[in-house]
Amino acid sequence: MPSPLKNLALTILLALAVPVRAQTGGELHFCLHGEPKTFNPILVDDEASENVRYLTGGVLIRLNRQTQALEPALSTSWKISRDRRTITFHLRKGIHFSDGTPFSSEDVAHTMRLLMDPETHSPTGDAFRSGEGTAQVQTPASDVAVITFPAPIAGLERLFDQVAVLSAHSPKKEMAVLGPFYVADYKAGSYVLLQKNPNYWRHDAQGHALPYIDSVRLDIQRNRDIELLRFRRGELQLINRLDAEQFERLQRENPAVTRNAGTGLDAEELWFNQSPAAPLPASKKSWFGMTEFRKAISMAINREDLCRVVYAGYAKPAYGPVSPSNHFWFNAHLEDPKYDPQGALRLLAQAGFRLDNDTLKDRAGNRVEFTVVTNSGNAAREKIATMIQQDLSQVGIKVNVVTLDFPSLIERMTRTFDYEACILGLVNTDLDPNGQMNVWLSSGENHQWNPSQKSPATAWEAEIDKVMREQATAPTEKERKAKFDRVQQIAAEQQPFIYLINKDVLLAVSPSVGGVAPVVLEPWGLWNVDTLRLGPAPELGAQE
DSSP, X not given: OOOHHHHHHHHHHHHHHSOOOOOOOOEEEEEESSOOXXXXXXXXXXXXXXXXXXXXXXXXXXXXXXXXXXXXXXXXXXXXXXXXXXXXXXXXXXXBOTTSOBOOHHHXXXXXXHHHOGGGOOHXXXXXXXXXXXXXXXXXXXXXXXXXXXXXXXXXXXXXXXXOOOOSSSOGGGOOOSSSEEEEEEXXXXXXXXXXXXXXXXXXXXXXXXXXXXXEEEEEOOOHHHHHHHHHTTSOXXXXXXXXXXXXXXXXXXXXXXXXXXXXXXXXXXXXXXXXXXXXXXXXXXXXXXHHHHHHHHHHSOHHHIIIIISTTXXXXXXXXXXXXXXXXXXXXXXXXXXXXHHHHHHHHHTTOEEETTEEEOTTOOXXXXXXXXXXXXXXXXXXXXXXXXXXXXXXXXXXXXXXXXXXXXXIIIIIOOOSEEEEEEOOOOSSGGGGHHHHSTTXXXXXXXXXXXXXXXXXXXXXXXHHHHHHHOXXXXXXXXXXXXXXXHHHHHOSEEEEEEEEEEEEEOTTEESOOOOXXXXXXXXXXXXXXXXXXXXXXOOO
């Protein structure tokens, strides 16, 4: 007669021999910080709509947010012509939209025609408009789509990560999709409910259908404090982009729920108004136009203190337009300028400035004083401005700080040019430098220090124009990288933007969610939503 211990051992071995299925089912709760403007994926231009697009849209090529490499998605492969005008996609077979409609090259053609139609006014389509004329789409087979553009497009394949394929045959009201979820319900001002797409094409390594989760409820909640309270009560399972104060609070209460994805792509920056239209004294225009002056200001700012005091250490000093987290495009050969107030004074002296009883004066005897504006209500930027005020007082410069509501600030930056210096953030949603064309070209509206120039105001801006256009048409990524490295070098030499910090990407993740692997790219904690798993939702000790 077998002993009870042997039976127990056999039972354990048999249990271990059974493949463990990923936990499935459940509803993930998450907050949008604004109302989605649209559920049409080709019209997306706001963060809330982009979250919905990412969770519901199927794309031909997917950017892996963790490795930053491109991967096949609805296409099994693609090929770009030598002139970078034509891309040929070979599509997966046997795929269906959420409403059961078969997916084919006709859907790709339909999507691209809508995307490129000027009457559609697609923000996503703007990135594909590289020259006069329209894109041509051929469908030689149901699983082959050939798209030809009127001019070469740099980083062409990467752009398709933003293009959710629409059905050419499903009724519009069905909103049929190819992503892991579809929009099942929406109540304005309250929530968006996403349900699992029963026809989603992806499976895990064991062949189980994805996604594991049955539904995602996106509550519309603008108040970040209420969002955090709900997370601590167990009503939400994930928060993207916490500020440092919230993160610190959670760290003290329950460090297991906090995640730091690392240095983000966005930068806080300071720049001086160099627009000829600015109603500024000639002396200030002269200072702001001096490379030595801008470089000295940069040297006199203690970025390490900004990171420590303003962001509780959850930030890194920024010295250029590309974050180190942008692995391919970051120019690692640039020298980081260290905090050096004495070096700043030496550089200012070379440019004709002098200290007079702890007050910096220019050649004409004018006291060096300027006003920095930033947006009111942004506590971090207000602290940054105050700390820069203190740093620059050490080199004899008087800085005044003025906060304005955002519409008034934008009015001064873009219409009246009635400001001297500004602190704002630069949002980088695209790893590719082509996404920054409007910033770097002297004709660009976002060329903040002197926007919309008819011709370059300086030789170095003319060189940036030339090099940015060359990288956009270079035949290889290696050549493009070399060109954009030069742009970063010029930016470091000239300091048109004085980059201050790159914030860390901070998240809160409930222990009830498995598989979360936070990244620095949008949508941060949800980039691999189709492989997330849910268990019991514990309460995290919310305090009233």
